[in-house]
Amino acid sequence: MHRMMSDKRTIFLMMAPGFAVFFAIVFIPVFVSLFYSFTDWDGISAYRMVGLHNYRELLLHDPVFWKALRNAFLLGGAFLLIQHPLAVATAMILQYCGRAEKALRTILFIPSIISGFVTSKMWVQILSTQFGLLNRLLDAVGLSTWRQDWLGSSSWAIASIIFVAMWQGFGYAFLLYYTGVKGIPQDLHEAARLDGATAWQLNTRIVLPLLQPVIRTSIILAFIAAFKQMDTVYLMTQGGPDNSTQFLATYLYQKAFSINLYGYANAISVLFIIVCLLVTAALNRMGRQEVGEF
Template identity: 60%
Template sequence: MHNILGDRKTIFWLMAPGLLLFSLMIFVPIAVSFYYSLTNWAGVGDYGMVGFRNYADIFASDPVFWKSLLNSVLLGLGFVLVQHPFAILVAMLVQYGGRWEKLLRVCIFIPAIISTFVTTKLWTSIFDTQFGLLNRLLDQVGLTSWQQDWLGQPHWAIACIVFVCMWQGFGYAFLLYYAGVKGVPKDLYEAAMLDGASGAQLNRRIVLPLLAPVLRVNVVLAIVSAFKQMETVYLMTSGGPANSTQFLSTYLYSKAFRESLYGYGNAISVLLVVICLAVTLVLNRALKREVGEYG
Protein backbone atom coordinates (compact mmCIF):
# COMPACT_ATOMS: atom_id res chain seq x y z
CA MET A 1 0.00 0.00 0.00
CA HIS A 2 2.81 2.39 0.78
CA ASN A 3 4.51 1.69 -2.52
CA ILE A 4 3.60 5.02 -4.05
CA LEU A 5 5.02 6.79 -0.98
CA GLY A 6 8.38 5.22 -1.74
CA ASP A 7 8.34 6.00 -5.44
CA ARG A 8 11.75 7.36 -6.34
CA LYS A 9 10.66 9.35 -9.35
CA THR A 10 8.05 11.24 -7.32
CA ILE A 11 10.51 11.91 -4.52
CA PHE A 12 13.05 13.18 -7.04
CA TRP A 13 10.64 15.65 -8.63
CA LEU A 14 9.41 16.90 -5.27
CA MET A 15 12.90 17.46 -3.92
CA ALA A 16 14.89 18.48 -7.01
CA PRO A 17 13.70 22.08 -7.61
CA GLY A 18 14.10 23.13 -3.98
CA LEU A 19 17.42 21.37 -3.48
CA LEU A 20 18.76 22.76 -6.74
CA LEU A 21 17.82 26.31 -5.73
CA PHE A 22 19.22 25.70 -2.28
CA SER A 23 22.57 24.36 -3.52
CA LEU A 24 22.97 26.96 -6.27
CA MET A 25 22.30 29.87 -3.94
CA ILE A 26 23.92 28.64 -0.73
CA PHE A 27 26.47 25.86 -1.19
CA VAL A 28 27.88 26.83 -4.60
CA PRO A 29 28.53 30.46 -3.52
CA ILE A 30 30.37 29.25 -0.43
CA ALA A 31 32.51 26.98 -2.61
CA VAL A 32 33.16 29.84 -5.05
CA SER A 33 34.02 32.04 -2.11
CA PHE A 34 36.51 29.47 -0.84
CA TYR A 35 38.15 29.28 -4.27
CA TYR A 36 38.59 33.05 -4.54
CA SER A 37 39.79 33.23 -0.96
CA LEU A 38 42.88 31.36 -2.15
CA THR A 39 43.66 34.06 -4.73
CA ASN A 40 44.86 37.63 -4.74
CA TRP A 41 42.15 38.79 -7.15
CA ALA A 42 41.46 42.52 -7.15
CA GLY A 43 38.02 42.27 -8.73
CA VAL A 44 39.21 42.81 -12.31
CA GLY A 45 41.99 41.40 -14.43
CA ASP A 46 44.30 38.48 -13.79
CA TYR A 47 44.98 36.89 -10.48
CA GLY A 48 47.23 34.26 -8.99
CA MET A 49 46.75 31.52 -6.46
CA VAL A 50 48.28 32.43 -3.13
CA GLY A 51 47.28 29.40 -1.08
CA PHE A 52 46.19 30.19 2.43
CA ARG A 53 48.05 33.48 2.61
CA ASN A 54 44.87 35.54 2.98
CA TYR A 55 43.88 33.48 5.99
CA ALA A 56 47.35 33.74 7.46
CA ASP A 57 47.27 37.52 7.01
CA ILE A 58 43.88 37.73 8.68
CA PHE A 59 44.94 35.77 11.72
CA ALA A 60 48.45 37.18 12.04
CA SER A 61 48.14 40.84 11.22
CA ASP A 62 44.62 42.15 10.88
CA PRO A 63 43.48 43.97 14.01
CA VAL A 64 40.21 45.00 12.31
CA PHE A 65 39.20 41.35 11.92
CA TRP A 66 39.63 40.77 15.65
CA LYS A 67 37.86 44.03 16.36
CA SER A 68 34.92 42.77 14.25
CA LEU A 69 34.80 39.56 16.22
CA LEU A 70 34.98 41.49 19.47
CA ASN A 71 32.10 43.71 18.34
CA SER A 72 30.00 40.64 17.56
CA VAL A 73 30.75 39.21 20.99
CA LEU A 74 29.83 42.55 22.53
CA LEU A 75 26.52 42.59 20.68
CA GLY A 76 25.87 38.96 21.64
CA LEU A 77 26.53 39.79 25.29
CA GLY A 78 24.18 42.75 25.00
CA PHE A 79 21.48 40.41 23.73
CA VAL A 80 22.03 37.72 26.33
CA LEU A 81 22.75 39.85 29.40
CA VAL A 82 20.47 42.83 28.81
CA GLN A 83 17.86 42.21 26.13
CA HIS A 84 16.85 38.67 27.03
CA PRO A 85 16.50 39.01 30.82
CA PHE A 86 14.43 42.12 30.22
CA ALA A 87 12.36 40.30 27.56
CA ILE A 88 11.69 37.44 29.98
CA LEU A 89 10.61 39.86 32.69
CA VAL A 90 8.28 41.69 30.30
CA ALA A 91 6.90 38.40 28.94
CA MET A 92 5.99 37.37 32.49
CA LEU A 93 4.50 40.76 33.31
CA VAL A 94 2.47 41.33 30.16
CA GLN A 95 0.06 38.57 31.05
CA TYR A 96 -1.06 40.59 34.06
CA GLY A 97 -2.23 43.28 31.65
CA GLY A 98 -5.83 42.09 31.54
CA ARG A 99 -7.68 43.73 28.68
CA TRP A 100 -4.55 45.70 27.72
CA GLU A 101 -2.57 42.50 27.14
CA LYS A 102 -3.18 42.30 23.41
CA LEU A 103 -2.47 45.98 22.78
CA LEU A 104 0.75 45.78 24.81
CA ARG A 105 1.88 42.81 22.75
CA VAL A 106 1.28 44.67 19.49
CA CYS A 107 3.04 47.85 20.66
CA ILE A 108 6.09 45.94 21.85
CA PHE A 109 6.37 43.99 18.62
CA ILE A 110 5.81 46.73 16.02
CA PRO A 111 9.45 47.92 15.69
CA ALA A 112 10.52 44.37 14.86
CA ILE A 113 8.25 44.25 11.85
CA ILE A 114 9.48 47.45 10.22
CA SER A 115 12.34 47.33 7.76
CA THR A 116 15.78 47.62 9.36
CA PHE A 117 16.37 50.13 6.65
CA VAL A 118 13.69 52.46 7.99
CA THR A 119 14.43 52.04 11.68
CA THR A 120 18.16 52.51 11.19
CA LYS A 121 17.67 55.68 9.15
CA LEU A 122 15.37 56.84 11.91
CA TRP A 123 17.88 56.21 14.67
CA THR A 124 20.63 57.84 12.62
CA SER A 125 18.44 60.95 12.54
CA ILE A 126 17.89 60.69 16.28
CA PHE A 127 21.66 60.63 16.89
CA ASP A 128 22.22 63.40 14.33
CA THR A 129 24.31 66.31 15.56
CA GLN A 130 22.30 69.03 13.78
CA PHE A 131 18.65 68.20 14.37
CA GLY A 132 18.93 64.94 16.30
CA LEU A 133 16.27 64.21 18.87
CA LEU A 134 18.73 62.96 21.48
CA ASN A 135 20.85 66.11 21.67
CA ARG A 136 17.68 68.21 21.66
CA LEU A 137 16.27 66.20 24.53
CA LEU A 138 19.48 66.60 26.54
CA ASP A 139 19.31 70.31 25.85
CA GLN A 140 15.77 70.56 27.17
CA VAL A 141 16.49 68.78 30.43
CA GLY A 142 19.54 70.96 30.98
CA LEU A 143 22.24 68.39 30.29
CA THR A 144 23.81 70.34 27.45
CA SER A 145 27.25 69.10 28.46
CA TRP A 146 26.19 65.51 27.73
CA GLN A 147 25.56 66.31 24.07
CA GLN A 148 27.74 64.24 21.79
CA ASP A 149 28.56 63.47 18.22
CA TRP A 150 27.09 60.06 18.99
CA LEU A 151 28.07 58.22 15.83
CA GLY A 152 31.33 60.09 15.37
CA GLN A 153 33.22 58.71 18.37
CA PRO A 154 34.29 55.06 18.45
CA HIS A 155 33.01 54.02 21.88
CA TRP A 156 29.70 55.89 21.56
CA ALA A 157 29.17 54.60 18.02
CA ILE A 158 29.42 50.93 19.02
CA ALA A 159 27.21 51.61 22.04
CA CYS A 160 24.59 53.17 19.75
CA ILE A 161 24.71 50.19 17.40
CA VAL A 162 24.30 47.68 20.22
CA PHE A 163 21.41 49.74 21.58
CA VAL A 164 19.60 50.01 18.23
CA CYS A 165 20.00 46.27 17.58
CA MET A 166 18.58 45.49 21.02
CA TRP A 167 15.72 47.93 20.43
CA GLN A 168 14.81 46.48 17.06
CA GLY A 169 15.07 42.85 18.15
CA PHE A 170 13.30 43.27 21.45
CA GLY A 171 9.90 42.37 19.98
CA TYR A 172 11.21 39.04 18.69
CA ALA A 173 12.88 38.12 21.97
CA PHE A 174 9.76 39.12 23.88
CA LEU A 175 7.42 37.15 21.64
CA LEU A 176 9.48 33.95 21.91
CA TYR A 177 9.47 34.03 25.70
CA TYR A 178 5.86 35.14 25.80
CA ALA A 179 4.88 32.02 23.84
CA GLY A 180 6.91 29.99 26.32
CA VAL A 181 5.20 31.61 29.31
CA LYS A 182 1.81 31.03 27.71
CA GLY A 183 2.69 27.37 27.22
CA VAL A 184 2.97 26.72 30.95
CA PRO A 185 -0.02 24.50 31.79
CA LYS A 186 -2.85 26.09 33.71
CA ASP A 187 -2.98 23.33 36.35
CA LEU A 188 0.56 24.18 37.47
CA TYR A 189 -0.53 27.72 38.20
CA GLU A 190 -3.62 26.60 40.05
CA ALA A 191 -1.74 24.05 42.11
CA ALA A 192 0.85 26.65 43.09
CA MET A 193 -1.89 29.13 43.98
CA LEU A 194 -3.58 26.56 46.19
CA ASP A 195 -0.28 25.98 47.96
CA GLY A 196 -0.20 29.70 48.65
CA ALA A 197 2.60 30.76 46.29
CA SER A 198 2.84 34.48 45.57
CA GLY A 199 2.96 35.77 41.99
CA ALA A 200 6.69 36.43 42.21
CA GLN A 201 7.42 32.99 43.69
CA LEU A 202 5.30 31.36 41.05
CA ASN A 203 7.16 33.06 38.23
CA ARG A 204 10.59 32.41 39.67
CA ARG A 205 10.14 28.83 40.86
CA ILE A 206 7.77 27.44 38.23
CA VAL A 207 7.65 29.53 35.06
CA LEU A 208 11.37 30.34 34.85
CA PRO A 209 12.62 26.72 35.09
CA LEU A 210 10.04 25.67 32.52
CA LEU A 211 11.41 28.30 30.15
CA ALA A 212 14.86 26.66 30.17
CA PRO A 213 14.52 24.85 26.81
CA VAL A 214 13.12 28.01 25.18
CA LEU A 215 15.97 29.97 26.74
CA ARG A 216 18.57 27.62 25.30
CA VAL A 217 17.29 27.95 21.72
CA ASN A 218 16.88 31.70 22.01
CA VAL A 219 20.34 32.28 23.43
CA VAL A 220 21.89 30.32 20.57
CA LEU A 221 19.81 32.20 17.99
CA ALA A 222 20.66 35.56 19.56
CA ILE A 223 24.41 34.98 19.65
CA VAL A 224 24.50 33.67 16.09
CA SER A 225 22.47 36.67 14.95
CA ALA A 226 25.09 38.92 16.55
CA PHE A 227 27.72 37.34 14.30
CA LYS A 228 25.44 37.64 11.27
CA GLN A 229 24.66 41.31 11.92
CA MET A 230 25.08 43.53 8.88
CA GLU A 231 22.25 45.88 7.91
CA THR A 232 22.11 48.09 11.00
CA VAL A 233 25.87 48.59 11.06
CA TYR A 234 26.10 49.15 7.31
CA LEU A 235 23.45 51.87 7.44
CA MET A 236 24.46 53.56 10.68
CA THR A 237 28.22 53.80 10.47
CA SER A 238 29.44 51.56 7.61
CA GLY A 239 31.93 50.25 10.14
CA GLY A 240 33.40 53.67 10.95
CA PRO A 241 34.68 55.83 12.51
CA ALA A 242 38.13 54.34 11.81
CA ASN A 243 36.82 50.75 11.58
CA SER A 244 35.76 50.85 15.22
CA THR A 245 32.28 49.45 14.54
CA GLN A 246 33.12 46.85 11.88
CA PHE A 247 31.34 43.52 12.02
CA LEU A 248 32.48 40.57 9.91
CA SER A 249 29.91 41.14 7.17
CA THR A 250 30.46 44.88 6.87
CA TYR A 251 34.19 44.30 6.93
CA LEU A 252 34.12 41.79 4.08
CA TYR A 253 31.91 44.19 2.14
CA SER A 254 34.28 47.11 2.54
CA LYS A 255 37.36 44.97 1.77
CA ALA A 256 35.82 43.75 -1.47
CA PHE A 257 33.86 46.72 -2.75
CA ARG A 258 35.76 49.69 -1.30
CA GLU A 259 39.34 48.41 -1.30
CA SER A 260 38.93 45.96 -4.20
CA LEU A 261 40.57 43.16 -2.23
CA TYR A 262 38.26 40.42 -3.51
CA GLY A 263 40.39 37.49 -2.45
CA TYR A 264 40.80 38.87 1.03
CA GLY A 265 37.10 39.71 1.33
CA ASN A 266 36.17 36.18 0.32
CA ALA A 267 38.48 34.75 2.97
CA ILE A 268 36.59 36.78 5.59
CA SER A 269 33.34 35.55 4.04
CA VAL A 270 34.39 31.90 4.43
CA LEU A 271 35.48 32.55 8.01
CA LEU A 272 32.07 34.11 8.71
CA VAL A 273 30.36 30.85 7.67
CA VAL A 274 32.79 28.74 9.68
CA ILE A 275 32.40 30.94 12.76
CA CYS A 276 28.59 30.85 12.63
CA LEU A 277 28.54 27.06 12.29
CA ALA A 278 31.14 26.63 15.05
CA VAL A 279 29.38 28.99 17.44
CA THR A 280 26.08 27.17 16.91
CA LEU A 281 27.63 23.74 17.49
CA VAL A 282 29.60 24.78 20.56
CA LEU A 283 26.71 26.63 22.18
CA ASN A 284 24.27 23.82 21.50
CA ARG A 285 26.62 21.33 23.12
CA ALA A 286 27.45 23.51 26.09
CA LEU A 287 23.90 24.56 26.85
CA LYS A 288 22.38 21.15 26.29
CA ARG A 289 24.45 19.78 29.14
CA GLU A 290 23.52 22.65 31.38
CA VAL A 291 19.74 22.61 31.05
CA GLY A 292 19.27 19.07 29.79
CA GLU A 293 17.27 17.91 32.78
CA TYR A 294 14.29 20.08 31.81
CA GLY A 295 14.43 19.43 28.07
Protein backbone atom coordinates in the same frame (compact mmCIF):
# COMPACT_ATOMS: atom_id res chain seq x y z
CA MET B 1 0.20 4.79 1.39
CA HIS B 2 1.87 3.35 4.49
CA ARG B 3 3.89 0.89 2.36
CA MET B 4 5.06 3.70 0.09
CA MET B 5 6.14 5.91 2.99
CA SER B 6 8.07 3.04 4.58
CA ASP B 7 10.08 2.45 1.40
CA LYS B 8 13.49 4.16 1.82
CA ARG B 9 13.94 4.55 -1.92
CA THR B 10 10.62 6.36 -2.23
CA ILE B 11 11.47 8.62 0.69
CA PHE B 12 14.83 9.45 -0.88
CA LEU B 13 13.25 10.27 -4.26
CA MET B 14 10.68 12.53 -2.60
CA MET B 15 13.35 14.38 -0.62
CA ALA B 16 15.89 14.59 -3.45
CA PRO B 17 14.52 17.79 -5.08
CA GLY B 18 14.62 19.64 -1.77
CA PHE B 19 18.16 18.45 -1.06
CA ALA B 20 19.21 19.46 -4.58
CA VAL B 21 17.88 23.00 -4.15
CA PHE B 22 19.46 23.28 -0.68
CA PHE B 23 22.80 22.05 -2.03
CA ALA B 24 22.64 24.49 -4.94
CA ILE B 25 21.89 27.60 -2.87
CA VAL B 26 23.94 26.79 0.25
CA PHE B 27 26.80 24.35 -0.29
CA ILE B 28 27.89 25.35 -3.80
CA PRO B 29 28.29 29.06 -2.88
CA VAL B 30 30.26 28.04 0.22
CA PHE B 31 32.60 25.88 -1.83
CA VAL B 32 33.01 28.63 -4.44
CA SER B 33 33.77 31.14 -1.68
CA LEU B 34 36.29 28.74 -0.15
CA PHE B 35 38.02 28.37 -3.53
CA TYR B 36 38.27 32.12 -4.16
CA SER B 37 39.57 32.70 -0.63
CA PHE B 38 42.84 31.10 -1.80
CA THR B 39 43.18 33.59 -4.67
CA ASP B 40 43.94 37.29 -5.19
CA TRP B 41 40.87 37.77 -7.42
CA ASP B 42 39.63 41.35 -7.79
CA GLY B 43 36.25 40.33 -9.20
CA ILE B 44 37.06 41.23 -12.80
CA SER B 45 40.46 40.16 -14.09
CA ALA B 46 42.25 36.82 -13.88
CA TYR B 47 43.29 35.54 -10.50
CA ARG B 48 46.34 33.85 -9.03
CA MET B 49 46.37 31.17 -6.37
CA VAL B 50 47.96 32.63 -3.24
CA GLY B 51 47.38 29.75 -0.84
CA LEU B 52 46.87 30.79 2.77
CA HIS B 53 48.10 34.35 2.22
CA ASN B 54 44.66 35.93 2.75
CA TYR B 55 44.14 34.00 5.97
CA ARG B 56 47.60 34.94 7.29
CA GLU B 57 46.91 38.60 6.55
CA LEU B 58 43.53 38.43 8.27
CA LEU B 59 44.65 36.62 11.39
CA LEU B 60 48.11 38.14 11.85
CA HIS B 61 48.16 41.57 10.20
CA ASP B 62 44.58 42.91 10.10
CA PRO B 63 43.51 44.65 13.33
CA VAL B 64 40.23 45.73 11.76
CA PHE B 65 39.14 42.11 11.37
CA TRP B 66 39.72 41.49 15.07
CA LYS B 67 37.89 44.71 15.92
CA ALA B 68 34.92 43.57 13.81
CA LEU B 69 34.96 40.18 15.54
CA ARG B 70 35.14 41.86 18.96
CA ASN B 71 32.18 44.08 18.10
CA ALA B 72 30.15 41.03 17.07
CA PHE B 73 30.86 39.39 20.43
CA LEU B 74 30.04 42.65 22.23
CA LEU B 75 26.67 42.81 20.51
CA GLY B 76 26.03 39.12 21.18
CA GLY B 77 26.89 39.68 24.84
CA ALA B 78 24.53 42.67 24.98
CA PHE B 79 21.76 40.52 23.51
CA LEU B 80 22.48 37.80 26.08
CA LEU B 81 22.89 39.97 29.19
CA ILE B 82 20.50 42.87 28.51
CA GLN B 83 18.01 42.31 25.69
CA HIS B 84 16.97 38.74 26.42
CA PRO B 85 16.56 39.05 30.22
CA LEU B 86 14.36 42.10 29.58
CA ALA B 87 12.41 40.18 26.93
CA VAL B 88 11.85 37.23 29.29
CA ALA B 89 10.74 39.53 32.11
CA THR B 90 8.42 41.46 29.78
CA ALA B 91 6.85 38.25 28.45
CA MET B 92 6.18 37.08 32.01
CA ILE B 93 4.76 40.41 33.19
CA LEU B 94 2.54 40.86 30.14
CA GLN B 95 0.38 37.88 31.05
CA TYR B 96 -0.85 39.83 34.09
CA CYS B 97 -1.85 42.94 32.13
CA GLY B 98 -5.44 41.85 31.41
CA ARG B 99 -7.17 43.79 28.64
CA ALA B 100 -4.06 45.84 27.88
CA GLU B 101 -2.10 42.71 26.98
CA LYS B 102 -2.92 42.70 23.25
CA ALA B 103 -2.21 46.42 22.82
CA LEU B 104 1.09 46.23 24.70
CA ARG B 105 2.10 43.14 22.73
CA THR B 106 1.53 45.01 19.47
CA ILE B 107 3.41 48.12 20.63
CA LEU B 108 6.43 46.09 21.72
CA PHE B 109 6.65 44.32 18.36
CA ILE B 110 6.31 47.45 16.18
CA PRO B 111 10.07 48.34 16.05
CA SER B 112 10.85 44.89 14.64
CA ILE B 113 8.50 45.21 11.66
CA ILE B 114 9.55 48.71 10.61
CA SER B 115 12.07 48.84 7.76
CA GLY B 116 15.67 48.76 8.90
CA PHE B 117 16.36 51.72 6.61
CA VAL B 118 13.66 53.80 8.29
CA THR B 119 14.69 52.97 11.85
CA SER B 120 18.39 53.52 11.12
CA LYS B 121 17.78 56.93 9.57
CA MET B 122 15.44 57.82 12.45
CA TRP B 123 18.16 57.05 15.01
CA VAL B 124 20.77 58.95 13.00
CA GLN B 125 18.54 62.01 13.34
CA ILE B 126 17.92 61.38 17.05
CA LEU B 127 21.65 60.98 17.76
CA SER B 128 22.77 63.88 15.57
CA THR B 129 25.30 66.09 17.37
CA GLN B 130 23.84 69.52 16.63
CA PHE B 131 20.17 68.95 15.88
CA GLY B 132 19.50 65.54 17.40
CA LEU B 133 16.56 65.02 19.72
CA LEU B 134 18.68 63.31 22.40
CA ASN B 135 21.08 66.21 22.86
CA ARG B 136 18.18 68.67 22.80
CA LEU B 137 16.43 66.74 25.56
CA LEU B 138 19.63 66.78 27.62
CA ASP B 139 19.82 70.54 27.17
CA ALA B 140 16.14 70.93 28.12
CA VAL B 141 16.53 69.07 31.43
CA GLY B 142 19.76 70.84 32.38
CA LEU B 143 22.16 68.03 31.53
CA SER B 144 24.11 69.82 28.83
CA THR B 145 27.36 68.33 30.14
CA TRP B 146 26.04 64.91 29.07
CA ARG B 147 25.89 65.94 25.41
CA GLN B 148 27.95 63.65 23.20
CA ASP B 149 28.92 63.17 19.59
CA TRP B 150 27.05 59.87 19.71
CA LEU B 151 28.00 58.60 16.25
CA GLY B 152 31.24 60.55 15.80
CA SER B 153 33.09 59.29 18.86
CA SER B 154 34.67 55.84 18.68
CA SER B 155 33.53 54.75 22.14
CA TRP B 156 30.02 56.19 21.94
CA ALA B 157 29.45 55.08 18.32
CA ILE B 158 29.69 51.36 19.09
CA ALA B 159 27.55 51.83 22.21
CA SER B 160 24.92 53.61 20.08
CA ILE B 161 24.95 50.85 17.45
CA ILE B 162 24.52 48.18 20.12
CA PHE B 163 21.62 50.09 21.68
CA VAL B 164 19.82 50.58 18.36
CA ALA B 165 20.33 46.91 17.39
CA MET B 166 18.89 45.78 20.74
CA TRP B 167 15.95 48.17 20.43
CA GLN B 168 15.18 47.04 16.89
CA GLY B 169 15.44 43.32 17.67
CA PHE B 170 13.65 43.39 21.01
CA GLY B 171 10.28 42.57 19.46
CA TYR B 172 11.46 39.27 17.97
CA ALA B 173 13.12 38.18 21.21
CA PHE B 174 10.02 39.15 23.17
CA LEU B 175 7.72 37.29 20.76
CA LEU B 176 9.69 34.05 21.11
CA TYR B 177 9.51 34.16 24.90
CA TYR B 178 5.91 35.34 24.94
CA THR B 179 4.92 32.38 22.76
CA GLY B 180 6.81 30.06 25.10
CA VAL B 181 5.09 31.51 28.17
CA LYS B 182 1.68 31.20 26.54
CA GLY B 183 2.46 27.61 25.56
CA ILE B 184 2.75 26.50 29.19
CA PRO B 185 -0.56 24.82 30.20
CA GLN B 186 -2.75 26.77 32.59
CA ASP B 187 -3.15 23.61 34.66
CA LEU B 188 0.38 24.07 35.96
CA HIS B 189 -0.36 27.68 36.92
CA GLU B 190 -3.55 26.70 38.71
CA ALA B 191 -1.89 23.81 40.55
CA ALA B 192 0.91 26.10 41.71
CA ARG B 193 -1.54 28.73 42.95
CA LEU B 194 -3.51 26.07 44.85
CA ASP B 195 -0.24 25.08 46.54
CA GLY B 196 0.19 28.69 47.64
CA ALA B 197 2.85 29.76 45.14
CA THR B 198 3.33 33.50 44.67
CA ALA B 199 3.70 35.08 41.21
CA TRP B 200 7.46 35.25 41.76
CA GLN B 201 7.69 31.57 42.70
CA LEU B 202 5.42 30.60 39.80
CA ASN B 203 7.61 32.37 37.25
CA THR B 204 11.01 31.42 38.66
CA ARG B 205 10.31 27.78 39.59
CA ILE B 206 7.86 26.71 36.87
CA VAL B 207 7.73 29.11 33.92
CA LEU B 208 11.47 29.87 33.67
CA PRO B 209 12.66 26.22 33.84
CA LEU B 210 10.11 25.21 31.19
CA LEU B 211 11.34 28.04 28.97
CA GLN B 212 14.88 26.61 28.80
CA PRO B 213 14.50 25.15 25.25
CA VAL B 214 13.14 28.49 24.01
CA ILE B 215 15.92 30.39 25.79
CA ARG B 216 18.62 28.17 24.27
CA THR B 217 17.24 28.57 20.75
CA SER B 218 16.77 32.33 21.18
CA ILE B 219 20.34 32.82 22.40
CA ILE B 220 21.74 30.94 19.40
CA LEU B 221 19.62 33.04 17.02
CA ALA B 222 20.72 36.21 18.84
CA PHE B 223 24.43 35.45 18.45
CA ILE B 224 23.97 34.58 14.77
CA ALA B 225 22.11 37.89 14.30
CA ALA B 226 24.97 39.71 16.04
CA PHE B 227 27.52 38.22 13.66
CA LYS B 228 25.30 38.98 10.63
CA GLN B 229 24.72 42.61 11.67
CA MET B 230 24.90 44.67 8.48
CA ASP B 231 22.15 47.09 7.49
CA THR B 232 21.92 49.09 10.74
CA VAL B 233 25.70 49.56 10.93
CA TYR B 234 26.11 50.43 7.26
CA LEU B 235 23.23 52.93 7.27
CA MET B 236 24.26 54.64 10.50
CA THR B 237 28.08 54.73 10.48
CA GLN B 238 29.41 52.59 7.57
CA GLY B 239 31.82 51.09 10.08
CA GLY B 240 33.26 54.42 11.25
CA PRO B 241 34.60 56.41 12.88
CA ASP B 242 38.07 54.89 12.52
CA ASN B 243 36.54 51.41 11.96
CA SER B 244 35.23 51.43 15.55
CA THR B 245 31.81 50.07 14.48
CA GLN B 246 32.95 47.54 11.93
CA PHE B 247 31.22 44.16 12.00
CA LEU B 248 32.19 41.11 9.99
CA ALA B 249 29.43 41.63 7.41
CA THR B 250 30.19 45.32 6.84
CA TYR B 251 33.93 44.70 6.68
CA LEU B 252 33.41 41.89 4.16
CA TYR B 253 31.16 44.15 2.07
CA GLN B 254 33.70 46.98 2.03
CA LYS B 255 36.58 44.72 1.07
CA ALA B 256 34.58 43.13 -1.74
CA PHE B 257 32.67 46.07 -3.23
CA SER B 258 34.62 49.18 -2.21
CA ILE B 259 38.19 48.12 -2.93
CA ASN B 260 37.55 44.97 -5.03
CA LEU B 261 39.50 42.53 -2.87
CA TYR B 262 37.19 39.62 -3.59
CA GLY B 263 39.68 36.93 -2.63
CA TYR B 264 40.31 38.64 0.70
CA ALA B 265 36.59 39.16 1.24
CA ASN B 266 35.93 35.47 0.59
CA ALA B 267 38.51 34.58 3.23
CA ILE B 268 36.56 36.78 5.66
CA SER B 269 33.34 34.99 4.70
CA VAL B 270 34.89 31.56 5.30
CA LEU B 271 36.15 32.60 8.74
CA PHE B 272 32.73 34.16 9.33
CA ILE B 273 31.06 30.78 8.74
CA ILE B 274 33.59 28.94 10.90
CA VAL B 275 33.12 31.34 13.82
CA CYS B 276 29.32 31.08 13.57
CA LEU B 277 29.49 27.27 13.57
CA LEU B 278 31.86 27.23 16.56
CA VAL B 279 29.72 29.67 18.54
CA THR B 280 26.55 27.70 17.74
CA ALA B 281 28.18 24.42 18.76
CA ALA B 282 29.50 25.95 21.99
CA LEU B 283 26.12 27.44 22.91
CA ASN B 284 24.39 24.14 22.15
CA ARG B 285 26.84 22.29 24.36
CA MET B 286 26.53 24.79 27.19
CA GLY B 287 22.75 24.80 27.08
CA ARG B 288 22.27 21.06 26.73
CA GLN B 289 20.22 19.73 29.63
CA GLU B 290 17.09 17.71 30.23
CA VAL B 291 13.93 19.75 30.51
CA GLY B 292 10.61 18.38 31.71
CA GLU B 293 7.73 17.97 29.31
CA PHE B 294 4.56 19.95 29.76
